[in-house]
Amino acid sequence: xxxxxxxxxxxxxxxxxxxxxxxxxxxxxxxxxxxxxxxxxxxxxxxxxxxxxxxxxxxxxxxxxxxxxxxxxxxxxxxxxxxxxxxxxxxxxxxxxxxxxxxxxxxxxxxxxxxxxxxxxxxxxxxxxxxxxxxxxxxxxxxxxxxxxxxxxxxxxxxxxxxxxxxxxxxxxxxxxxxxxxxxxxxxxxxxxxxxxxxxxxxxxxxxxxxxxxxxxxxxxxxxxxxxxxxxxxxxxxxxxxxxxxxxxxxxxxxxxxxxxxxxxxxxxxxxxxxxxxxxxxxxxxxxxxxxxxxxxxxxxxxxxxxxxxxxxxxxxxxxxxxxxxxxxxxxxxxxxxxxxxxx
Numbered sequence: 001x002x003x004x005x006x007x008x009x010x011x012x013x014x015x016x017x018x019x020x021x022x023x024x025x026x027x028x029x030x031x032x033x034x035x036x037x038x039x040x041x042x043x044x045x046x047x048x049x050x051x052x053x054x055x056x057x058x059x060x061x062x063x064x065x066x067x068x069x070x071x072x073x074x075x076x077x078x079x080x081x082x083x084x085x086x087x088x089x090x091x092x093x094x095x096x097x098x099x100x101x102x103x104x105x106x107x108x109x110x111x112x113x114x115x116x117x118x119x120x121x122x123x124x125x126x127x128x129x130x131x132x133x134x135x136x137x138x139x140x141x142x143x144x145x146x147x148x149x150x151x152x153x154x155x156x157x158x159x160x161x162x163x164x165x166x167x168x169x170x171x172x173x174x175x176x177x178x179x180x181x182x183x184x185x186x187x188x189x190x191x192x193x194x195x196x197x198x199x200x201x202x203x204x205x206x207x208x209x210x211x212x213x214x215x216x217x218x219x220x221x222x223x224x225x226x227x228x229x230x231x232x233x234x235x236x237x238x239x240x241x242x243x244x245x246x247x248x249x250x251x252x253x254x255x256x257x258x259x260x261x262x263x264x265x266x267x268x269x270x271x272x273x274x275x276x277x278x279x280x281x282x283x284x285x286x287x288x289x290x291x292x293x294x295x296x297x298x299x300x301x302x303x304x305x306x307x308x309x310x311x312x313x314x315x316x317x318x319x320x321x322x323x324x325x326x327x328x329x330x331x332x333x334x335x336x337x338x339x340x341x342x343x344x
Contacts, residue, residue, distance in 0.1 A: 003030035013071030125297030143245025153232035163206035
């Protein structure tokens, strides 16, 4: 049994990281580290069995903690992860892994020199929509994909540190981190060039930007667009994927988060109205096929972490994979600053 210590008790710590590990065989929530007394009280009320620490420093003094989970602002991940790994602890950090590739490389080096595991919480590799897109492509329903468009558009800026560019990295570093990871999983070729454009409007009380678009060109010719907006009053498709034999379109988000917040993630269901549709044209006739979603489970992320630590299984979300994501981010941020296409 691996004892888990979670650092941070904001939304991600409360909803994801103090809940999901306890659903995995071989993991146990042992402690929570938070600074503010009122948050400590809330954490203790929600998890009376957990030890409460006022800092990572204090948590690391407890030899019972074997796995440290960082549910903290993005700009703290590098320093806290290295501190925990230098203390001999395995580490899971929430996405985004770090603010740039150099920080990610330093984290990987700490993992290697201490002989401990490092992973990044990319739970959305188990999203139903993403798994459905994978299956449609693997089944050849749209032929060879040549253009992916992934988007999440809403109206209203994030609260707290996520609305600060210094703490979060900007509009592309939250949802965008999942989209970028999915892109590098879906396309079996390296990224060749990146263009990024971020629009700032003085409307919301945030400085992260209000619309971001990253265009990636892969070495095999595939184009991939990631679009995020917080001043969009109408939705766009979550997925729009064009292949040489058809097109996939999918609205709606993965349904697991709502039930997860109620501690009933297994009860997640999706309305058939948001199922993916595949459209093809044969003999000048348009054909449409509705694709029921492939059901994944966010529980699978922490079950894999448990299996790695308890059984020697292969790590699914490898830090070296996420380092490639961070290198694309570095190129994207340079592109946004210089208004140029950046080659990797």
